[in-house]
Amino acid sequence: MPNSHLAFAYLLSSILFIFSIRGLASPETARRGNLLGILGMVIAVAATLFSPLVHEYLWVLAAILLGGILGTFPALKVKMTSLPQMVAAFNGLGGLSSVFIAVAEIISGADSYLETSLGLIIGALAFSGSVIAFAKLQGLISPKALVFPLQQTLNLLLGLAVIALCACFVIFGNKDLFYALAALSILLGFLLVLPIGGADMPVVISVLNAYSGLAAVGIGFALNNILLITVGSLVGASGAILSYIMTKAMNRSLKNVMLGGFGTKAQTAQTTSLEDRQAKAGSPADAAFIMENADKVIIVPGYGMAVAQAQHVLKEMADDLHNKYGVEVKYAIHPVAGRMPGHMNVLLAEANVPYEEVFELEEINREFATADVAFVIGANDVTNPVAKTNPDSPIYGMPILEVEKAKTVFFVKRSLASGYSGVENPLFYADNTIMLYGDAKKVTEEIVAVLENN
Amino acid sequence: MDFWILMTVFVLAAFVGYFVVWGVTPALHSPLMSVSNAISGIVIIGALITAGISEMNAAKIWGLGAVVLAAINIFGGFAVSQRMLMMFKKKAQKEKK
Numbered sequence: 001m002p003n004s005h006l007a008f009a010y011l012l013s014s015i016l017f018i019f020s021i022r023g024l025a026s027p028e029t030a031r032r033g034n035l036l037g038i039l040g041m042v043i044a045v046a047a048t049l050f051s052p053l054v055h056e057y058l059w060v061l062a063a064i065l066l067g068g069i070l071g072t073f074p075a076l077k078v079k080m081t082s083l084p085q086m087v088a089a090f091n092g093l094g095g096l097s098s099v100f101i102a103v104a105e106i107i108s109g110a111d112s113y114l115e116t117s118l119g120l121i122i123g124a125l126a127f128s129g130s131v132i133a134f135a136k137l138q139g140l141i142s143p144k145a146l147v148f149p150l151q152q153t154l155n156l157l158l159g160l161a162v163i164a165l166c167a168c169f170v171i172f173g174n175k176d177l178f179y180a181l182a183a184l185s186i187l188l189g190f191l192l193v194l195p196i197g198g199a200d201m202p203v204v205i206s207v208l209n210a211y212s213g214l215a216a217v218g219i220g221f222a223l224n225n226i227l228l229i230t231v232g233s234l235v236g237a238s239g240a241i242l243s244y245i246m247t248k249a250m251n252r253s254l255k256n257v258m259l260g261g262f263g264t265k266a267q268t269a270q271t272t273s274l275e276d277r278q279a280k281a282g283s284p285a286d287a288a289f290i291m292e293n294a295d296k297v298i299i300v301p302g303y304g305m306a307v308a309q310a311q312h313v314l315k316e317m318a319d320d321l322h323n324k325y326g327v328e329v330k331y332a333i334h335p336v337a338g339r340m341p342g343h344m345n346v347l348l349a350e351a352n353v354p355y356e357e358v359f360e361l362e363e364i365n366r367e368f369a370t371a372d373v374a375f376v377i378g379a380n381d382v383t384n385p386v387a388k389t390n391p392d393s394p395i396y397g398m399p400i401l402e403v404e405k406a407k408t409v410f411f412v413k414r415s416l417a418s419g420y421s422g423v424e425n426p427l428f429y430a431d432n433t434i435m436l437y438g439d440a441k442k443v444t445e446e447i448v449a450v451l452e453n454n
Numbered sequence: 455m456d457f458w459i460l461m462t463v464f465v466l467a468a469f470v471g472y473f474v475v476w477g478v479t480p481a482l483h484s485p486l487m488s489v490s491n492a493i494s495g496i497v498i499i500g501a502l503i504t505a506g507i508s509e510m511n512a513a514k515i516w517g518l519g520a521v522v523l524a525a526i527n528i529f530g531g532f533a534v535s536q537r538m539l540m541m542f543k544k545k546a547q548k549e550k551k
Contacts, residue, residue, distance in 0.1 A: 017493055018470060024478045024486050027542040034535045037489055041496070041528055048499050054506030056514075063505065063518045064498075067525020075533035080541075086534065087488055094494050094527040097501060100520035104504040108513035209487055212494040219500045221460055229460055230467040231496040237471025238490040242483060335480065342483030346538050354545035360480050 009047030010227040016040030017231050021238065027355050044227060080350045081306050084205060084340040085137035088130045091208045095126025098215035099182060105222060106178050112222045113170045117178070119218030121162060121185045126211035128189030133204050136193075137339060143198030147261045151195055158188045195260025199303070199381075199420035201339045203246045203257045210239025242341050249335035249361075251387075251397035262394070262421070279416055282434035284446035287375075287410055290434075292325040292451060294372035294408075298364065299331045300401055301348065303338055304378020304413070308440035311351040314377065317444055318353070320451040330357055332364045332401050334382035365402050374406035378440050380419035385427060395421045409433045412443045485538045492531025498524035 017040045023033015045064075048054060071090070078086045102120035110116060136143045162184050169177040196204055213235025220228025247254050256262070291297055299318065305311060321327040331353060337344040348358055359367075368374060376383055379401075387398040403409050404427055411428060413435060418424045427433055436443050478486045501524050505517030 014467075017496075018474055020489060020493070021471075021474045021486065022477065024482045024489065026479060027482065027539070027544075030482055030485060030542065031536070031539045034485070034489055034532060034539055037493055037535075038532050041492070041532070044496065044499055045502065048502045049506075053503045055508040056506055059510075059514075059518055060502060060505050060521060063521035064525045067522040067527075068529040070522070071526035071528065071530030072533050075530040076537065078534065080538075083484060083488075083534070083538075086530070087484075087491055090488075090491050090527050090530050091494075093523045094491065094497065097495075097497050097520045097523035097527065100516045100523065101497060101500045101504055104513040104516035104520065107511075107516065108504070108507075205487065209490060209494075213490070216494055216497045216500075217464060219497055221457075221464075223500050223503060224460070225499060225503075226460065226463055228496055228500055229464045231493055233464050233467040234471040234474070235490045235494040237468050238475045238486060241472065241475045242487065245480075245483075340484055340487060342481060342486070345481040346484045346541065349538070349541040349543070352541075352543065355481055355542050356545050358481060 003051075006047050006051045007226075009043055013040040013044040013047070014227060014230045016043070017234060021234065080346055081309065082138070083346065084201060084338075084343060085134050087340060088133040088137060088205055088208065091205070091212050092127045092130025092134065094212040095123040095130060095208075095215055098123030098212075098219050099127060101219050102222070103182065106175060110222065111173075113173060115218060115221035117166045117169055117181060119215055119222055120178070120182055121166065122211050122218055123215035124182055124185035125189040125192070126208050126215055128186040129193045129204070129211070130208050132190055132193035133201060133208060136198055137201060145197035145261050146194045151191075152259060155188070155191050158184065158191065162188055192258070196257065197260070197262055197420065198339070199336070200257050200260075200262060202336055202341050202343070203243055203254070205340050206239050206242035206246055207254075207258070208239070210236050210243065213237075213239055246336060246341055249399060251395070251399070277429040279428045279435050280433065282410070282436055284436060284443055285450050286434065287436055288447045288450035288454075290408055291321055291327065291373050291375070291447075292454070294327055296328045296330075296367075296371045297321060297373045297375055298368060298371045298403075298406065299329065300374060300376040300379050300383060300403055301331065301333070301337065301344055302377065302379025302382065304380075305440050306338060306344070306347050306378065308378065310377065310441040310444050311347050313441055313444045313448060315348075315351040315353050317448050317451065320448060324451065324454075330359055330364065330367070332359055332361070332368075334361055334379070334401055337379060337382060361399055361401060368402045368405040371406040372408065374403035374409045375412070376403055376410060377412040377444065380411075380413070380425055381421045381423065383427060384419070384421075384423060384425045386423055386425070393423055395423055403427070404430060404432075407432060410436055412436045412438070412440050414438065482542070485535050488531050488535040488538065492528050492535060495524045495528035495531060498528060
């Protein structure tokens with residue numbers, strides 16, 4: 001295949017990737033979008049294989065086949081609750097792939113030191129950062145923020161060391177410096193993600209996603225390959241925008257999230273004032289009775305619902321309310337519900353909830369005032385009115401779902417404990433709030449049982 | 455190739471990415487992430503070029519490793535995206551069944 005054909009194939013493939021992401025603008029075109037992405041990838045790989053750049057096929061095809069099997073199998077088996085850690089794992093492997101290419105380039109005597117180093121550093125950060133994110137999400141290590149004294153100073157020094165080593169390597173071209181750079185970058189990736197807590201993972205995964213794209217850009221500069229640059233920057237843009245949306249949804253800066261340590265300081269100041277107040281507890285039967293006589297129920301699912309695997313029985317409850325009692329049921333989702341952007345939407349879709357019944361924060365917030373019941377299950381911080389009222393609170397300014405405006409608010413929760421942010425939720429003690437203590441799945445099952453026996 | 459041509463392509467592509475990604479509906483942010491994850495497996499092109507040399511040496515072995523890793527990313531990313539997207543159903547479609 002002559003070079004002009006290769007360039008044309010790469011152009012075609014870039015366009016297909018753009019249409020692929022464009023397809024995700026709506027659930028109707030999304031599947032076609034994914035197929036266009038696959039087509040783009042097939043064209044890019046086939047064109048490269050048939051080009052004069054590749055001379056050997058047996059090993060190369062075997063490697064593709066091996067990777068294909070290793071990738072497809074877990075992707076078809078993974079549970080949707082474990083989706084974030086799988087995406088983290090794939091992200092990490094993509095980063096590691098860039099590291100390997102950079103090493104291979106340096107071994108074979110490439111002279112584009114700066115570009116290769118950039119590909120190496122970003123790829124290494126994506127790799128080791130994803131390893132820690134994976135371990136936290138999978139529960140291999142504590143998902144809590146791991147902080148120790150002088151942590152930020154250490155990370156800063158390491159970061160400066162990486163830059164210095166990179167500069168030395170570019171100037172002197174000593175291969176040992178390159179390997180040291182690789183090791184140091186990997187170490188830095190580990191340390192950067194350790195202080196970030198579990199509920200901030202949506203941001204971390206988005207940032208790592210951007211890194212894996214930027215690593216491709218770096219490798220593209222090193223190999224003079226336009227396709228890697230265009231596609232890498234698409235992915236970089238996607239990761240960057242998702243990080244922005246996630247931090248915005250928590251009213252925190254990217255710096256604040258990435259420096260970590262959030263939620264490790266307990267909020268003692270306001271706890272005392274709330275202690276003497278009494279939260280009302282209710283039974284599943286009470287909840288069933290109030291909801292079946294309601295006109296409109298808005299369900300607010302959070303990560304706790306996913307942990308309890310309550311999404312299927314929740315959908316049953318919604319169906320019963322709608323079909324037996326004619327109640328209008330809607331779902332309200334906060335952007336940071338779950339452990340990755342859009343995670344809760346996928347979990348509800350998996351439970352066969354039609355996507356027209358699922359609404360984003362801005363779409364549904366004013367509807368709480370007309371709702372008879374807000375059914376909050378496994379969510380806490382994202383409903384906390386302190387975010388609007390108390391400027392000293394760490395969650396101040398975070399957009400919240402205004403469930404307190406509904407006539408009755410149910411909280412399905414194990415206890416009155418505060419959420420990830422460590423901020424107490426005064427809504428638990430409000431006059432129109434009823435607490436349903438227990439496991440999200442069990443409580444919902446009991447409600448369903450009452451609804452179906454009436 | 456001239457560095458500035460590559461730089462131009464990079465910046466313009468970032469603009470395209472910016473506008474296209476803002477068009478993605480928030481409900482599909484998870485699939486967006488896994489699709490873009492699969493697409494970032496495009497480094498396989500670089501891996502194929504480094505692994506595609508005729509003699510078997512250290513560089514080729516690292517290259518082959520990179521091919522395997524990128525292929526995991528691509529196959530896994532697209533497969534899980536397809537699985538996710540199959541779940542997003544409309545109300546009307548469901549009632550017809």
